[in-house]
Amino acid sequence: MGGRSAPDRRGHRGLVSRVRAVPGARAVSSYRREWLVKDLVAGVVLTTLLVPQGMAYAELAGLPAITGLYTTVLCLLGYAVFGPSRILVLGPDSSLGPMIAATVLPMVAAGGDPDRAVALASVLALMVAALMILASVAKLGFVADLISRPTMIGYMNGLALTILIGQLPKLLGFSVDADGLIGEAAGVVRGLADGAAVPAAAAVGIGGILVVLVLQRFLPKVPAVLVMVVLAIAATVVLGLGEHGVDLVGELPEGLPPFTVPAVRLADLPLLLGGAVGIALVSLADTISNASAFAARTGQEVRGNQEMAGVGAANLAAGLFQGFPVSTSGSRTAVAERAGARTQLTGVVGAALIVLMLVLAPGLFRNLPQPALAAVVITASLSLADVPGTVRLWRQSRTEFLLCGAAFAGVALLGVLQGIAIAVGLSVLNVFRRAWWPYRTVLGRVPDLEGYHDVRSHPRARQLPGLVIYRFDAPLFFANAKTFADEIRRLAGADPPPTWIVIAAEPMTDVDTTAADVLEDLDEELNADRVHLVFAELKDPVRRKIERYELTRTIDPAHFFPTVESAVAAYRRLTGAEWQDGDGH
Template sequence: MNEPAPEHRRVAAVAPGLASLLGYRARWLGRDVTAGLVLTALLVPQGMAYAELAGLPAITGLYTSILCLVGYAVFGPSRVLVLGPDSSLGPLIAATILPLAGADGDPARAIALASALALITGAVMIIAGLTGLGFVADLISRPAMIGYLNGLALTIMVGQLPKLFGFSVDAEGFFGDVAGFVTGLGSTVPAALAIGALGLVLIVVLQRYLPKLPAVLVVVVLSIGATALLGLAARGVDVVGPLPQGFPPLSLPDVRLSDLLLLVPGALGIAVVSLTDTISTASSFAAREGRTIDGGREMTAIGAANVGAGLFGGFPVSTSGSRTAVAAQAGARTQLTGLVGAAAITLILLFVPGLLRDLPQPTLAAVVIAASLSLTDLPATRRLFRVRRAEFVLSMTAAIGVVLLGVLPGMAVTVALSAANVFRRAWWPYRTVLGRAPGLPGFHDVHSHPHAERLPGCLLLRFDAPLFFANARTFREWIDELVHVDPDVRWVVIAAEPVTDVDTTAAEMLRELTAAFERRGRRLVFAELKDPVRRTVERAGLTGAVDATHLFPTIDAAVAAFRDLTGASWRSPDRAVGPAEDRTDG
């Protein structure tokens, strides 16, 4: 295999997508062009629908699709990943820009705010990619994200129902949307409901039973044909109308500094969701080819795509798993697929802007509702309920937070809940008594092995977390309780392999506990203490209290030393495991 030229390596370091295209092979062209045209059929209606979901004119969805495809084709490391307007970002964008756009809902101001939001989001993601801050996406646990997306899907569906029924409501919040929809049912346009509901059913059915067929394209073509043939516009069905011809110029959005500051929280929320989507989607498709991803480069590329969209009247974008799957199924080999899609959309805007003028608004609502259904993961929610109730509660709380508080506060709640869950596990970790199970080597949890043998006068304990300020008191109270139950205990042996750290608060607690034990003729012993933790203990000045006689390399060594000292023998337990001896986590 030939080594790439130095020039090629330099290009790849800055723009991996462009470097890949420079090494393009002619035999890939047919598949890439076909996949690009298939992708266009999905990008156009979804881009328009998600733009309206974000509270923006439909045309901005097409501008955004073009620029993000070009941006990722140049800077993206993945050969098949597809970017574009996304249903999960639409409500976040709307929640950020619409309060700033004013009561009159000036479209030009909304577009300027959305473009500024894309630029800020892009800057955040580029910085995250270059500095390794992408770990922020890990702040959202999977159960919390499942709940967030379930709540988001519900709010999207409720918000789109009026459009599906042919009327509009002016309300704020989930319950305002519900009340407005119920109140407005008397204004339902039968033709609008018919075309929208049939479109929704057809999308769901085709996606379920004919997944290789472009369901959205089929529904869009049929609905446009029905509108023209049946004169649905004359029957009260709102249609998209002719799109503006041409392409917006390169420009910076005209917004005030005060607006920029108010856009930052929304940009951070969008960046976190987009990063989470991108890493999971990119990893999934890379794994199919036996490759790994470069998270930093992916984030930088998504950031560049957002900047590109923001400079041409677009709004924030993210990776799309469904569109990436469509491109892959259609045979896409490189990012030329995205460039073909961008070129096709550009040609539509330049030469046939009236192509979609008869597209019914209820059909766009059906596209968005179908997308929101794909956001939900009810099987995963049921698994959480069966496997771990604490994480099920966390997931449901995240969903309720989105519904009750709104999308942006719900995003903050989701991140907070994920962080709180990590802290909870460290605060109240799993801890247990160990014993010797006949026929099994080593020492085992007496909760799982209630008939495990105990060593009289010696408590073997395991605490599955680092010792730090939040759980130091819990640790001491747990040991004090066990010793109170069995006052004949002489040694307490801590199986310290899971204890990955000891902070100064915990070190002081250990000093006090060791001194208290010594006064009563007891000893606190550590086995399997990691070298870095041992050095921390030494730096904390505990070596005077916890000296070499309190430290053993293995549990076996500690047990052997105790037996040599006391002559104790293993015996079966006299009673079952009590609540003080074991506590499970969630």
């Protein structure tokens, strides 16, 4: 009598299945009791890194330090619900900080308006969230591949130098009013020459860097950043650094911000969109690479589209509570992993501890020197640079080293947002260059080796008189069709001219309409000179395209062979030719 109707039961089952599809719900339903202590301990350890880094990266982005803690709390909770990885940790990031600053600060009125800067940064986070969620729905994870490894190394090297130079004034206790890497570097030199550096601030900042680097090098299991922060606060209390010209963080606002829909002008949105696209691209690349690295170590499967949705949810949560864009963090994830983290409960514990600190002890970090936060940022920036990778590029490929250098120069000279655009553009152009001028060669027969091989590697490879076997290692399309045709004409112009030019077409994955027109003209030109264009190992989809383009009107259908061997056999039956050594004997 009181049972549910069939439609009600189906609706209930549908709702349950949708809830279970949420990663956070799956994690709760499969949670094991033996994981609890490890997750709690890892959460406590992680918090010791989250707090100083969150505050430091907020100031790197040109925002109040407290917003870094708001952002950290909300993004951890958002990813815990919607993120598929068990242990990836999200938060404010050193690579995103300069991009946020480059987008937001030029839009803030002279003299600075912290509330407007926070509102703009929050809208930026919402835009990044929308882009990541749309990319997830459209399954656009491959977009992360738009930045090649060499250009990403160059971009990160430039970013590391930009962060380092930008933080030096804060580290040394003075400020610089300049834009761009060169202007800031000149300002640092002028400040030092004018005696603007505060000795006590410089001692705290440089000492902080040394403490972090030494501990990370010799005692990697010790929370280096926490030790440095505690020492800096102790030095402030004992030595009265605030009275010696050292800027301090001061009292943080108590509690958490309310749910806020940030209000900005419509005219601001187009200006924010460019920055959001760049931030989303870098965040996507970070997320996919970090997810892949840690999934390989834990035996998890990488779900790129769900990762994008999880990062989108984290940015959405941050943007609605006065936060700014976030990304995954390899360093914080590594700390959580080493501390024994098993699930996203680790991040939830970290978020809860930060909330407790803000509610019960907002003055805990009031004596933290600003140079210590600069030391946190600078040591993080050093980890962005990949000097060994740059040296390896120099040794292995000068072309890719030049790409790396161009991306570095783009960031250093033009800015971080322009730098990411240059990095993407260079990566795409490099792909285009490889297709435009692909490797191409003549093949021959090598004794005791099956198949046909590059005559450049085997100069004495044997040839058949009147036959050239030519390989073009790229799809044939509008940009390289002329290069292909010119090479064929050069081969056909030999003395004596060949009878057949066999195209070893296995690498040709496509032929577009422009290339088809070029092929038609080329074949008619060759036929007039009694030279025949022959194709071997052409893939079926490409062969069907050639038939659809009606190229078989000029290219004899009998001149398509399944293998190079069968084409060579047909030529030998037709001409009776015998193999000769590479020198013609």
